[in-house]
Amino acid sequence: MIRIAIIGAGRIGHVHARAVDAHPAAELVLVCDPFEKNAKELSAQYGVRYCLDPQEVFDAPEVDAVIIGSPTRFHVDHILAAVKAGKKVMSEKPIALDVAEAKRCIDELGEAADNVMMGFNRRFDPSFAEIHQRIDDGEIGQLQQLIVVSRDPAAPPAEYVAGSGGIFKDMTIHDFDTVRFFLGDIAEVTAVGTNVDEAIAAQGDFDQVLVTLKSTEGRLATIVNSRSCAFGYDQRLEAFGADGMLSADNLTQTAVRKATSSQTEAKSAVMDFFLERYEDAYRIELGRFIDTADAGTPASPSVRDGYAALLLAQATADSARTGAAVKL
Amino acid sequence: MIRIAIIGAGRIGHVHARAVDAHPAAELVLVCDPFEKNAKELSAQYGVRYCLDPQEVFDAPEVDAVIIGSPTRFHVDHILAAVKAGKKVMSEKPIALDVAEAKRCIDELGEAADNVMMGFNRRFDPSFAEIHQRIDDGEIGQLQQLIVVSRDPAAPPAEYVAGSGGIFKDMTIHDFDTVRFFLGDIAEVTAVGTNVDEAIAAQGDFDQVLVTLKSTEGRLATIVNSRSCAFGYDQRLEAFGADGMLSADNLTQTAVRKATSSQTEAKSAVMDFFLERYEDAYRIELGRFIDTADAGTPASPSVRDGYAALLLAQATADSARTGAAVKL
Amino acid sequence: MIRIAIIGAGRIGHVHARAVDAHPAAELVLVCDPFEKNAKELSAQYGVRYCLDPQEVFDAPEVDAVIIGSPTRFHVDHILAAVKAGKKVMSEKPIALDVAEAKRCIDELGEAADNVMMGFNRRFDPSFAEIHQRIDDGEIGQLQQLIVVSRDPAAPPAEYVAGSGGIFKDMTIHDFDTVRFFLGDIAEVTAVGTNVDEAIAAQGDFDQVLVTLKSTEGRLATIVNSRSCAFGYDQRLEAFGADGMLSADNLTQTAVRKATSSQTEAKSAVMDFFLERYEDAYRIELGRFIDTADAGTPASPSVRDGYAALLLAQATADSARTGAAVKL
Amino acid sequence: MIRIAIIGAGRIGHVHARAVDAHPAAELVLVCDPFEKNAKELSAQYGVRYCLDPQEVFDAPEVDAVIIGSPTRFHVDHILAAVKAGKKVMSEKPIALDVAEAKRCIDELGEAADNVMMGFNRRFDPSFAEIHQRIDDGEIGQLQQLIVVSRDPAAPPAEYVAGSGGIFKDMTIHDFDTVRFFLGDIAEVTAVGTNVDEAIAAQGDFDQVLVTLKSTEGRLATIVNSRSCAFGYDQRLEAFGADGMLSADNLTQTAVRKATSSQTEAKSAVMDFFLERYEDAYRIELGRFIDTADAGTPASPSVRDGYAALLLAQATADSARTGAAVKL
Structure with a gap:
């Protein structure tokens, strides 16, 4: 059983939550969104905990994997932090709006980039x-x-x-x-x-x-x-x-x-x-x-x-x- | 070149006339319909002779084959007369409305029935x-x-x-x-x-x-x-x-x-x-x-x-x- | 939340169990099959109790509704017993192989027949x-x-x-x-x-x-x-x-x-x-x-x-x- | 009845000849191709005269219209000559391989360009x-x-x-x-x-x-x-x-x-x-x-x-x- 957190409780967060809930080997354990209303609503739907600060996700020992559905400008930071925290990561596209920012992500990840999955559904x-x-x-x-x-x-x-x-x-x-x-x-x-x-x-x-x-x-x-x-x-x-x-x-x-x-x-x-x-x-x-x-x-696509x-x-x-x- | 007469200048007669005209080995030579207006119109369209009495068709030496598109109640008589006159015959369906009448056609034709084509298009x-x-x-x-x-x-x-x-x-x-x-x-x-x-x-x-x-x-x-x-x-x-x-x-x-x-x-x-x-x-x-x-x-279908x-x-x-x- | 028992742990029982599990307002609570291996396997899949005797299903106070997927020859008895026990019932088709047996079911049910659903999927x-x-x-x-x-x-x-x-x-x-x-x-x-x-x-x-x-x-x-x-x-x-x-x-x-x-x-x-x-x-x-x-x-179809x-x-x-x- | 000549007795010439033959208001009267074998074969198929030199087409008083299916390098010359001779013209595509050559065609035609049809089928x-x-x-x-x-x-x-x-x-x-x-x-x-x-x-x-x-x-x-x-x-x-x-x-x-x-x-x-x-x-x-x-x-396309x-x-x-x- 893989325990999953979702960052971003918007439309795409709901899609991923539904998929996690339906997967026999996955368990949704945490929902994160700075807008408490969104976080509360999505987490309540599946009876799980929510938080407002992504750092809580990265710090949570009960989280094995993170699905990143935050706004694009946060993708790189969230990917890097989650990987650093030892989490498995899948991020929504695009990696970033700025090529330099995306390059930084790839560079800092090094070999770990191979294991970060990109959500090209x-x-x-x-x-x-x-x-x-x-x-x-x-x-x-x-x-x-x-x-x-x-x-x-x-x-x-x-x-x-x-x-x-x-x-x-x-x-x-x-x-x-x-x-x-x-x-x-x-x-x-x-x-x-x-x-x-x-x-x-x-x-x-x-x-x-x-x-x-x-x-x-x-x-x-x-x-x-x-x-x-x-x-x-x-x-x-x-x-x-x-x-x-x-x-x-x-x-x-x-x-x-x-x-x-x-x-x-x-x-x-x-x-x-x-x-x-x-x-x-x-x-x-x-x-x-x-x-x-x-x-x-x-991961493929990575x-x-x-x-x-x-x-x-x-x-x-x-x-x-x-x-x-x-x-x- | 096979020289063809059409009996019946109605809707289906027009269809057959068009097909005969387009066939490289066939030539329309005679159109027969008791309604002179119909006979005239169809024959004029292809510049050929017309007649009102089917007997003229059977008697015409320049006619090799007859396509019968007359009303159903005349089919059997027209088939029998045309075959007797030595013409090749294709008749529109049905052969007759009455089974006994159709039986008479088959019986009188004998072996010649095999050579009369039935227009099951x-x-x-x-x-x-x-x-x-x-x-x-x-x-x-x-x-x-x-x-x-x-x-x-x-x-x-x-x-x-x-x-x-x-x-x-x-x-x-x-x-x-x-x-x-x-x-x-x-x-x-x-x-x-x-x-x-x-x-x-x-x-x-x-x-x-x-x-x-x-x-x-x-x-x-x-x-x-x-x-x-x-x-x-x-x-x-x-x-x-x-x-x-x-x-x-x-x-x-x-x-x-x-x-x-x-x-x-x-x-x-x-x-x-x-x-x-x-x-x-x-x-x-x-x-x-x-x-x-x-x-x-x-012929098939016969x-x-x-x-x-x-x-x-x-x-x-x-x-x-x-x-x-x-x-x- | 409606609590459901399934009688018959065969192929169709599995189909219904999956549907019950996926339904937000339904909960599978009991599986019944005289073949213990079948009952055990299906119940284990959803972590619920099983029994061998249908009577236990009818007697179980925690069961609100029964889905009948037993062999056809038991359908009528199971329908009647379940309805008598106050359960909501959906039965697989056909109601019976014998018209008289089916007639007995309708007759004994009386007005309750309207509330028994027939599984014409x-x-x-x-x-x-x-x-x-x-x-x-x-x-x-x-x-x-x-x-x-x-x-x-x-x-x-x-x-x-x-x-x-x-x-x-x-x-x-x-x-x-x-x-x-x-x-x-x-x-x-x-x-x-x-x-x-x-x-x-x-x-x-x-x-x-x-x-x-x-x-x-x-x-x-x-x-x-x-x-x-x-x-x-x-x-x-x-x-x-x-x-x-x-x-x-x-x-x-x-x-x-x-x-x-x-x-x-x-x-x-x-x-x-x-x-x-x-x-x-x-x-x-x-x-x-x-x-x-x-x-x-x-129910419709009933x-x-x-x-x-x-x-x-x-x-x-x-x-x-x-x-x-x-x-x- | 429009009397038509075809220049070019190749594959496309055959297509046009068939279309002319089937058209009730058109009559094929002349086929032109420098390769006598081609000209002979196509003209024989429709029982019409043939010639080897396009000039004969332009000079023929019995020709009302010319369909040009010659090799592309001759298109412009044939178009200009046919128009000059007072014929109606339809030419196969492309007008020419060289833009300057095509420009010359348009320029020399002047207003007549509107009446030359281009074979964009x-x-x-x-x-x-x-x-x-x-x-x-x-x-x-x-x-x-x-x-x-x-x-x-x-x-x-x-x-x-x-x-x-x-x-x-x-x-x-x-x-x-x-x-x-x-x-x-x-x-x-x-x-x-x-x-x-x-x-x-x-x-x-x-x-x-x-x-x-x-x-x-x-x-x-x-x-x-x-x-x-x-x-x-x-x-x-x-x-x-x-x-x-x-x-x-x-x-x-x-x-x-x-x-x-x-x-x-x-x-x-x-x-x-x-x-x-x-x-x-x-x-x-x-x-x-x-x-x-x-x-x-x-003409459209012209x-x-x-x-x-x-x-x-x-x-x-x-x-x-x-x-x-x-x-x-």
């Missing part, structure tokens, strides 16, 4: 993971091109965007990890962005972007992003290989289809957002974290993958600004 | 024919169960229904042939009917029926019929075998799909009726007729298949009336 | 339930025809078949309930059966059947059953209404599709059997049981629905034997 | 055209992002590639027109290319490219190309708008699907190449050419669209070489 989505496995099994031969379509149902509030580090570090960061998951290290990136949302344009950020990546082995990928999508949370993937193609459609709640005089085969709307769409992924991710924590084996994704985000932002390809 | 539909071929190729092992869904977009006028011989001889007749195409001879049939259309009920006919068939080899089939269908012409097939299933969806005009906030993957409406849905089938059917006429080989389907229609009508299974 | 399948709801909402107008395709992946052992009451009471019973769920009371039923499995034929039972039903309101339904299916657990539904059609496809584990030189859009195999396919349904069913038990409101389905199974078996439609 | 594909129409009808609101996936089944021979002008002018040229068809004029383009085919790499050309385009109105598009595709001719489109998405799947020959123990819903392979995939499009394109030729109205696509191809090649975005 999409690697654990059953559809994406199945495609990855089947490519590994050789089903479509050498992977040659990857198309990642990733659109959020609705733009976040302008104030969120302001502090988010921009679309590449906040939203595309997941897709950078997806591309790296399938294609490995990236050699070159180019990007173009535009706006359909004036509030986001006013923040100096893009709300629609296209990113093109070339891996060190010469394979191509494209990422299609939009901050809003009329039909919900558009999360699809196409892996094109020498011998065939594997693709993942959007998910729907049921398998119902409808035919009328104006259309046929209409399914229900796609699942609307990440809590619902990736619920399985979060659950499986936690299982993987617990397995590697138990076994003491390297904080090094978080750093690599952040470097990509930074390079992409530069490319979108200058119009020139950026080599990594 | 659905055997030539590319999707249904592909399923048949793949079953023959052993793709799904022994065929065990067949589901035929066949619904018309809208009920015909009450006066048409009155003279149609009832739903089984008029509409289900196609599906009986489809079942025989896949399962061979039928040993037993049961049926139940109901009404959602009062005008048809007033004619003493059903407008929705379910038919269950067992082949002489013990294989099962079910036919689902409705005289009306809100989403168009519903023509589907499922062949369930020991090793898998092959099924044919409805067709749509394009491959466009749509996603909105309330649904996803919605295709355009299905093709609305038989002229459009089975255009390819009519064209391929004509090609087969010409090939067998040229080669002098047995007028014997037309007779077998009519026997099934009669037995099914009896079952629907009495509630008891009818053995054949 | 498929009513709670999200896809089927969505179709039901959307029909109620008027989306496809008056429901006119229902097609239920229900095939098991592989035939049970001959000894199971021998004691199962035959395919209609054992397997089709679910589909009878599905038809009643959508069409209400049934006026007339006809059936035809056949065999592709010699071991089942040797037991005097069918392994493939087609059932045709007409509701008291004149609506038609067909049920297509097979004891084996090469592609897994085939569970589909088509509801055809005056204004359109709603249908439920089979479920797959992921949304992955594959294109190769020989095919395109191929999804992964369908979910293989009921524990997996209907896991959500069992969970939702339990929630409904708890809700109605808490509220003291009538043991009366179980009785009605059994009557249908008996009538269908008669029809399959005699070839004649059976009126109810 | 994909605009007439029923699926793509339906999406375009439905966007115009406002079905998905303002179009925001376009994804064009366009992969050929197999790479052409190295010698063809050598004279093709490179992938952008030879293959992507169609996709540039598609993007312009949907998004209008393009302001900026970036591209990245790679090789999986060594023979093409040896020619100094790419065989896989990703192109990103931004329209003058700030809308984004991406083009995904590959010279080879294991599953056939991959031709898809996704139009993402403010209110929804319209997409076009690949086409298959039939609507058959297959379920086995390892997969479900598998369709037959996609149509393999352009002659088959775009047969309808070529037919509809010819109809449009004849309609505008008859009416004397501007040679100006051909010029715009070529400019895009040139700019994209520059971007792929330098890694920098190119403004137009």
Whole structure:
């Protein structure tokens, strides 16, 4: 039984708490959030203790592992402190908004970086993971091109965007990890962005972007992003290989289809957002974290993958600004 | 070059004329219809001669083959006269409304019955024919169960229904042939009917029926019929075998799909009726007729298949009336 | 918090135990099975007490509700005893193999029959339930025809078949309930059966059947059953209404599709059997049981629905034997 | 009746001849190809005259319109001569391999450029055209992002590639027109290319490219190309708008699907190449050419669209070489 503390009692903290509660080998023992109302509410739900100061988490001898869901600007400090305290660590993405800050994290961790897991949940989505496995099994031969379509149902509030580090570090960061998951290290990136949302344009950020990546082995990928999508949370993937193609459609709640005089085969709307769409992924991710924590084996994805994704985000932002390809 | 006459310048006559015109080895030479307006219009469209009396067709030395699309009550006489005149013959279904009349046709034709083709166009539909071929190729092992869904977009006028011989001889007749195409001879049939259309009920006919068939080899089939269908012409097939299933969806005009906030993957409406849905089938059917006429080989389906389907229609009508299974 | 005992620690007992454990308002407190090994294993899994004699369950003051998953021949006795002891009851299907025995249950229960829930889990399948709801909402107008395709992946052992009451009471019973769920009371039923499995034929039972039903309101339904299916657990539904059609496809584990030189859009195999396919349904069913038990409101489906389905199974078996439609 | 001559009796000449023959208002009267064998064969097929010298076509008083399917290096000369001779003209793409040459064509044509139709057949594909129409009808609101996936089944021979002008002018040229068809004029383009085919790499050309385009109105598009595709001719489109998405799947020959123990819903392979995939499009394109030729109205797409696509191809090649975005 692994005893787990969660730092950050927001939306993502609730997701992780639910996964911990459902896992037979895990036990939630502590919830930490500086906003007492949040900490109290989440901890009460599972009948566990709460605290306001993360230091109490690091000091608690009954805590074996820490899940970090605090605001991004605290990630590095919380990771470093938790590792120093001998805890197993899984942190939400991104590792940091600033490349230098992320670099400091990797440097200070040293070899321990291999054991800090990064919460890139999409690697654990059953559809994406199945495609990855089947490519590994050789089903479509050498992977040659990857198309990642990733659109959020609705733009976040302008104030969120302001502090988010921009679309590449906040939203595309997941897709950078997806591309790296399938294609490995990236050699070159180019990007173009535009706006359909004036509030986001006013923040100096893009709300629609296209990113093109070339891996060190010469394979191509494209990422299609939009901050809003009329039909919900558009999360699809196409892996094109020498011998065939594997693709993942959007998910729907049921398998119902409808035919009328104006259309046929209409399914229900796609699942609307990440809590619902990736619920399985979060659950499986936690299982993987617990397995590697138990076994003491390297985490995958690790904080090094978080750093690599952040470097990509930074390079992409530069490319979108200058119009020139950026080599990594 | 085979020189073809068409008897009956109605809707189906137009379909056949178009197919003849498009076939490189066939030439339309004569159109016959007692309604001069119809005969004139169709013949003018292809710049050929017309006549009002079928006897002229049988007497015409320049006619090699006759396509019979006259009203059902004339089919047997036209078939017999055309064969007697030495013409190759393809007749529209059903062979007759009355079993005795059809029996007379088969008896008088004798061995020549093998060479008279019956216009069961659905055997030539590319999707249904592909399923048949793949079953023959052993793709799904022994065929065990067949589901035929066949619904018309809208009920015909009450006066048409009155003279149609009832739903089984008029509409289900196609599906009986489809079942025989896949399962061979039928040993037993049961049926139940109901009404959602009062005008048809007033004619003493059903407008929705379910038919269950067992082949002489013990294989099962079910036919689902409705005289009306809100989403168009519903023509589907499922062949369930020991090793898998092959099924044919409805067709749509394009491959466009749509996603909105309330649904996803919605295709355009299905093709609305038989002229459009089975255009390819009519064209391929004509090609087969010409090939067998040229080669002098047995027609398939032949007028014997037309007779077998009519026997099934009669037995099914009896079952629907009495509630008891009818053995054949 | 409702305290629940489970009678029968077999496969279905495990399903219910998992659902009880996951439900926030339910607590598993007792497991009963005459085979101590089974009782011990299931109870140990959830750290609860076990017993060998059902009477202990009925006598236990700490038990609020009983889920009956014992062999069918004990269902009626267990239902009656549990209700007499003041417990809330949900029983697995079928209510009994013998109509008279089921009748006795209904009669002895009297008004209490309304509060005994029958485990027809498929009513709670999200896809089927969505179709039901959307029909109620008027989306496809008056429901006119229902097609239920229900095939098991592989035939049970001959000894199971021998004691199962035959395919209609054992397997089709679910589909009878599905038809009643959508069409209400049934006026007339006809059936035809056949065999592709010699071991089942040797037991005097069918392994493939087609059932045709007409509701008291004149609506038609067909049920297509097979004891084996090469592609897994085939569970589909088509509801055809005056204004359109709603249908439920089979479920797959992921949304992955594959294109190769020989095919395109191929999804992964369908979910293989009921524990997996209907896991959500069992969970939702339990929630409904708890809700109605808490509220003291009538159960739906109730043991009366179980009785009605059994009557249908008996009538269908008669029809399959005699070839004649059976009126109810 | 419009009397048509075809210059170029190669593969595409045959496609156009078939479309002309099938069109009720068009008549093929002359075929021209310097290779007598080709000219003879195609002209014989339709029983018409042939010539070896294009000048004979321009001089023939019985020719109303000319379809130019000669090698690209002759397009401009043939267009100019045909127009000068008072013929209606439709030319295959691309207008030329050299921008200056294309510019000369536009300049010399002057206002007549509006009446020369460019053979961008994909605009007439029923699926793509339906999406375009439905966007115009406002079905998905303002179009925001376009994804064009366009992969050929197999790479052409190295010698063809050598004279093709490179992938952008030879293959992507169609996709540039598609993007312009949907998004209008393009302001900026970036591209990245790679090789999986060594023979093409040896020619100094790419065989896989990703192109990103931004329209003058700030809308984004991406083009995904590959010279080879294991599953056939991959031709898809996704139009993402403010209110929804319209997409076009690949086409298959039939609507058959297959379920086995390892997969479900598998369709037959996609149509393999352009002659088959775009047969309808070529037919509809010819109809449009004849309609505008008859009416004397501007052609769409015109040679100006051909010029715009070529400019895009040139700019994209520059971007792929330098890694920098190119403004137009």
